[in-house]
Every structure is written in structure tokens, then in C-alpha cells.
Amino acid sequence: MIELGVNIDHVATLRQARRTWEPDPVWAAVQAHLGGADGITIHLREDRRHIHDEDVRRLAELTQVKLNLEMAATDEMVAIACRTKPQMAMLVPEGRHEVTTEGGLDVLAQEPRLKDVIARLADAGIVTSVFIDAEIPQIEAAARVGARVCEIHTGPYAHAFHAAGRDAEAPAVVTELTKVQAAGEAVRALGMRFNAGHALNYYNVQPIARLPGVRELHIGHAIVSRAVFVGLREAVAEMKRLMREGAARSR
Numbered sequence: 001m002i003e004l005g006v007n008i009d010h011v012a013t014l015r016q017a018r019r020t021w022e023p024d025p026v027w028a029a030v031q032a033h034l035g036g037a038d039g040i041t042i043h044l045r046e047d048r049r050h051i052h053d054e055d056v057r058r059l060a061e062l063t064q065v066k067l068n069l070e071m072a073a074t075d076e077m078v079a080i081a082c083r084t085k086p087q088m089a090m091l092v093p094e095g096r097h098e099v100t101t102e103g104g105l106d107v108l109a110q111e112p113r114l115k116d117v118i119a120r121l122a123d124a125g126i127v128t129s130v131f132i133d134a135e136i137p138q139i140e141a142a143a144r145v146g147a148r149v150c151e152i153h154t155g156p157y158a159h160a161f162h163a164a165g166r167d168a169e170a171p172a173v174v175t176e177l178t179k180v181q182a183a184g185e186a187v188r189a190l191g192m193r194f195n196a197g198h199a200l201n202y203y204n205v206q207p208i209a210r211l212p213g214v215r216e217l218h219i220g221h222a223i224v225s226r227a228v229f230v231g232l233r234e235a236v237a238e239m240k241r242l243m244r245e246g247a248a249r250s251r
């Protein structure tokens with residue numbers, strides 16, 4: 001069964017707009033869980049623009065839902081992960097000036113460093129995922145450094161889908177979807193778990209949910225945006241419904 005990890009960074013973004021205590025990401029995690037989320041994703045950025053260290057600690061301590069911690073591969077972040085022990089840590093590239101993650105992690109360019117980071121996380125009992133572009137050399141490098149999971153970057157697919165006026169049959173959309181599919185096949189062939197995420201929404205999610213062997217989708221911005229109007233529990237339930245329908249059509 002395909003799983004949904006709900007990224008709640010933007011609940012903290014709203015809190016930080018007033019530097020106050022609400023809305024509380026822990027409440028968001030509970031509502032998402034009640035709506036059918038299989039996990040929660042948070043990105044502890046080095047600049048702490050949304051999620052803070054205290055959120056990571058409280059989410060790990062107070063919620064029952066699986067936690068995926070997105071983080072840069074720095075010593076500081078490794079220490080935080082080893083202390084709080086999320087079920088999964090996902091290594092992502094990070095830029096101070098980016099609005100959101102702009103591309104996949106270049107695993108190929110930093111294999112020795114990532115091997116060491118992943119070994120330290122594994123020693124603490126944490127499964128490591130890497131957020132990478134749909135490129136075979138990056139997937140092969142991910143296997144070499146010991147990643148157990150690859151989250152394939154769906155941003156290029158999502159942008160093509162939007163640019164094509166949500167036409168799933170448009171050649172550019174099919175091209176990007178085929179790249180994600182081929183990446184997923186390579187990930188699985190190398191014995192890793194195939195996850196996908198970034199910029200997925202209520203319109204573009206089904207072709208991705210339908211891909212053979214995809215295990216988990218991580219979706220944040222679209223769900224939190226819809227939650228403003230319908231509530232988080234309902235927004236999550238609606239996304240989960242679409243994913244299930246999409247996945248069912250692949251069989």
C-alpha cells in the first residue's frame with residue numbers, strides 16, 4: 001500500500017510569521033495522522049526559518065507517527081538526529097537563499113563524506129534516505145554510500161505538468177514522468193526503497209502514485225495550502241484518497 005508522509009514545515013512557517021507559539025506543529029502532526037498520514041516529514045534547515053530544534057524534539061517525543069527528518073549532511077544535523085532518533089533521516093542539499101529545495105543531493109560528488117554520515121546515522125538506528133534527481137549515476141552512488149531509501153525529486157515532473165496546463169499526456173510531462181519511473185526501477189533493482197516527492201499536488205499526484213513499486217510520497221506545500229480552507233485532517237484524507245485511487249489503477 002502506498003504511503004503518505006505529510007510535510008508540515010509550513011505550519012511552522014506560519015508560526016514564524018509572527019514568531020509566536022501557534023500554530024503548533026505537534027497539533028498538525030496529530031491532525032495529519034487522524035486524516036490518514038502514514039508519517040510526518042519536517043526539514044530542520046540550518047537557518048531555522050520554519051522548523052526549530054524544539055519542534056523536532058517535541059514531535060519525536062509526543063507523537064506516535066513515523067518521523068522523517070530532512071537535513072543537510074552536517075555534523076550538527078547528524079548530532080541532532082542521533083539525539084532525537086527519527087525513524088528516517090533524509091539527506092538534502094541546502095542553500096541559504098533558496099525558497100525551497102532546488103535540486104537533488106549530489107551524492108556522486110561527496111561519496112566518502114556521505115558514507116560516513118550514513119554509517120553514523122545507522123549506528124543510531126536511523127534509516128537514511130537521500131533526496132536525488134532522477135539520474136542513474138546518482139542512484140548508483142546512493143547504493144554505494146549505504147542509503148536504504150531514495151526519494152526521487154519530482155519537481156521537474158511537477159513543473160512540466162503545470163507548464164502544460166495540467167495535461168498529463170503532454171510530451172514534456174511524459175518525458176519527466178518516464179525519468180522518475182526509470183529512476184524508481186533502478187532504485188529497486190539496487191535493493192533500495194523507492195520514494196518520491198517535491199511539488200506534488202492534488203492535480204499531478206496520480207501518475208506518480210501509479211508508478212510501479214513506489215512506496216511513499218512526501219507532500220507538504222499543497223496539503224498545507226488546502227488545509228487553510230478545508231482543515232488539515234480533510235486535506236490529508238483527500239490526498240490519501242487520490243493516491244490510493246492512482247495506485248489502484250496501476251494494477
Ligand SMILES: CC(=O)[C@@H](O)[C@H](O)COP(=O)(O)O
Pocket residue numbers: 007009010043045070092099100101131197198199220
Ligand atoms: C526536500 C524537499 O523536497 C522538500 O521537502 C523541502 O526540503 C522542504 O523544505 P522547505 O519546506 O524548506 O521547502
Ligand SMILES: NCC(=O)COP(=O)(O)O
Pocket residue numbers: 007041151197198199200218219220221222
Ligand atoms: N521531500 C518533499 C517534501 O517533503 C514535500 O515537498 P513539497 O510538497 O512541500 O514541495
